[in-house]
Amino acid sequence: MKKILLTAGALLAWTSCAVAGAGGQTVAIPVEDYKAILERLDTLQKRVDQMEKAESPSGKATAAAMPSKLAKDVETIYDTLDKVETKTLKDRINLGAELRTRADFFKLKNDANFGGAGSVEHNDNHWTNRFRLNLDSEIRKNLLFTGRITAYKNFANSDNNTFANDSNAAHLPGDSGLKLDRAYVDWIPEGMPVPLAFTFGRHPSSEGPPSELKENRLRQSTYPSLLFDGEADGVVATVGLERYLGWKNSGIRFAWGKAYQDTNTSVSYMDNAGGMYDDTNIYAMFFETEIPGVRDSLLVLSALQASDLVGDGTYVGGTGKADIGDMTLYGLHVQANNLMDSGFDLFFSSGLNKTDPSGNTVTDAYGRPTGLMNTGANTDEHSGWAIHTGLRYNIPYKPWNNPKIGFEYNHGSDNWFSFTWGSAELYNKLATRGDAYDFYYIQPFNDNLFGRLGYTHIDYNYTNSGMHLGDFGDSTAELDNLYFLLDVRF
Amino acid sequence: MQKRIVTMLTAMSLMLPAAAVAASGDALFLQSCGACHKKGGKAAIVNPADKAGTVWEKYFARGRHPVDMGMSDADLQAVVKYLVKHAADSDQPAAAVIPK
Numbered sequence: 001m002k003k004i005l006l007t008a009g010a011l012l013a014w015t016s017c018a019v020a021g022a023g024g025q026t027v028a029i030p031v032e033d034y035k036a037i038l039e040r041l042d043t044l045q046k047r048v049d050q051m052e053k054a055e056s057p058s059g060k061a062t063a064a065a066m067p068s069k070l071a072k073d074v075e076t077i078y079d080t081l082d083k084v085e086t087k088t089l090k091d092r093i094n095l096g097a098e099l100r101t102r103a104d105f106f107k108l109k110n111d112a113n114f115g116g117a118g119s120v121e122h123n124d125n126h127w128t129n130r131f132r133l134n135l136d137s138e139i140r141k142n143l144l145f146t147g148r149i150t151a152y153k154n155f156a157n158s159d160n161n162t163f164a165n166d167s168n169a170a171h172l173p174g175d176s177g178l179k180l181d182r183a184y185v186d187w188i189p190e191g192m193p194v195p196l197a198f199t200f201g202r203h204p205s206s207e208g209p210p211s212e213l214k215e216n217r218l219r220q221s222t223y224p225s226l227l228f229d230g231e232a233d234g235v236v237a238t239v240g241l242e243r244y245l246g247w248k249n250s251g252i253r254f255a256w257g258k259a260y261q262d263t264n265t266s267v268s269y270m271d272n273a274g275g276m277y278d279d280t281n282i283y284a285m286f287f288e289t290e291i292p293g294v295r296d297s298l299l300v301l302s303a304l305q306a307s308d309l310v311g312d313g314t315y316v317g318g319t320g321k322a323d324i325g326d327m328t329l330y331g332l333h334v335q336a337n338n339l340m341d342s343g344f345d346l347f348f349s350s351g352l353n354k355t356d357p358s359g360n361t362v363t364d365a366y367g368r369p370t371g372l373m374n375t376g377a378n379t380d381e382h383s384g385w386a387i388h389t390g391l392r393y394n395i396p397y398k399p400w401n402n403p404k405i406g407f408e409y410n411h412g413s414d415n416w417f418s419f420t421w422g423s424a425e426l427y428n429k430l431a432t433r434g435d436a437y438d439f440y441y442i443q444p445f446n447d448n449l450f451g452r453l454g455y456t457h458i459d460y461n462y463t464n465s466g467m468h469l470g471d472f473g474d475s476t477a478e479l480d481n482l483y484f485l486l487d488v489r490f
Numbered sequence: 491m492q493k494r495i496v497t498m499l500t501a502m503s504l505m506l507p508a509a510a511v512a513a514s515g516d517a518l519f520l521q522s523c524g525a526c527h528k529k530g531g532k533a534a535i536v537n538p539a540d541k542a543g544t545v546w547e548k549y550f551a552r553g554r555h556p557v558d559m560g561m562s563d564a565d566l567q568a569v570v571k572y573l574v575k576h577a578a579d580s581d582q583p584a585a586a587v588i589p590k
Contacts, residue, residue, distance in 0.1 A: 188589050203586065219583040219584065251588035341517075
């Protein structure tokens with residue numbers, strides 16, 4: 001533009017000289033040259049007009065001012081982005097998947113604790129495949145959906161575990177059927193006087209802290225696994241406390257769920273006649289926060305009341321069903337990941353349970369009346385306790401993709417019981433009434449493929465681990481398990 | 491069994507010094523990026539889950555950050571690694587939400 005105007009100026013000066021010459025000094029130029037100069041001026045003026053037109057009122061260059069190919073490319077990109085944006089907005093759910101193949105090699109001594117009798121040594125291997133389809137969606141800014149559908153099967157669709165209920169539907173290997181593992185919505189209503197959120201549906205209540213260390217992933221559940229590890233339907237109201245306490249991620253939760261919902265099969269369509277048993281309701285309260293001054297840490301205080309537990313005699317090889325009483329649980333969980341940048345992840349969990357039997361009983365495998373942690377129709381109350389502690393070390397060795405080694409220990413007393421039927425371990429490790437030692441090594445192959453090699457040893461000091469029916473007895477059972485697994489997550 | 495546990499713990503503790511000097515991408519992200527990317531700050535809040543891992547890598551490889559962050563290459567790589575680790579397509583935590 002500048003060059004053109006300078007040229008035009010020079011020509012104008014030359015022309016003005018020629019014109020000036022008419023009044024004073026005369027400059028003689030041929031007529032053809034004079035016409036050529038005028039034509040040249042005319043051409044330049046047209047180009048200046050075109051360039052001025054090409055500028056928008058805002059002064060910014062428009063697509064018309066661009067070279068035609070660039071303008072065409074930009075239009076193509078805009079068209080493509082429109083299609084991509086439309087497609088993205090239509091994809092309301094994000095999908096992810098996980099696949100695990102696991103092999104367990106058991107050695108069990110004196111399996112009286114597992115339904116057998118006498119001193120028996122039993123060796124076995126157990127292979128499973130687990131497929132999970134993960135779903136999530138940010139429906140709106142304050143409305144989030146998360147789901148997980150699972151098929152967890154034994155190799156050859158055999159060697160099934162019979163201790164199945166709703167809380168381990170997607171955590172107990174069986175056939176290739178799909179199970180609803182999780183489906184819940186987080187809703188954060190706007191305009192509330194306090195930060196409030198509701199979570200409803202089938203909850204993220206399995207594989208809680210510290211399970212994620214062993215599973216080599218981030219936190220996967222709301223509740224510490226020592227107290228509650230299973231699939232659960234219910235509603236949770238959470239009040240955020242961070243703005244009041246100044247403690248990161250602090251909040252208090254009020255949870256309600258049903259562990260049993262009675263039905264009357266003699267009435268069509270609806271249960272309108274009342275069933276034979278009371279519903280089992282679970283009421284719980286949890287306070288959690290990141291520990292002030294300790295980055296990536298977690299403190300959870302828990303209190304849980306399960307009212308009108310329904311005892312099912314088939315769980316102990318017997319018959320009958322009854323409302324056997326209430327159970328109260330209290331828990332403390334402390335965890336710090338990568339403590340002081342040391343590479344160590346540490347945790348400590350403890351639990352306390354207390355029974356309030358109703359005196360109702362079912363029949364066990366030997367035909368004896370059996371109640372809530374009691375033999376016979378008595379109402380003796382019992383208390384139990386457990387601890388679970390351990391650590392994981394992240395080995396700073398990049399050529400091997402920073403493998404991890406970990407150790408866990410848990411101990412449960414004679415009357416220890418909590419809701420851990422959805423345990424990721426086939427033997428419900430955290431329900432142990434005795435001592436459990438657990439070692440593992442995690443080898444990441446890349447960001448999506450992991451291997452784990454582990455060894456678990458359990459000394460069962462008492463019988464009925466993981467069972468709320470019947471009184472305990474002494475046990476000398478031992479379980480050794482060597483396992484390896486491959487995980488793919490994407 | 492107790493002897494085995496002691497051996498294991500001793501072996502793990504010997505590896506402690508090596509881990510202590512490891513770069514911390516999350517701390518760098520909070521300190522360096524968080525200086526501007528914060529509520530009421532010079533720039534909007536940034537969450538690693540705002541972009542997929544590969545997109546984060548390309549973003550910095552193409553020099554798209556509009557302001558010079560004044561970070562060394564090593565620190566920037568540590569931050570990028572942290573962003574990728576917690577990116578939209580990475581493993582995400584799952585728990586009932588806690589409102590702020």
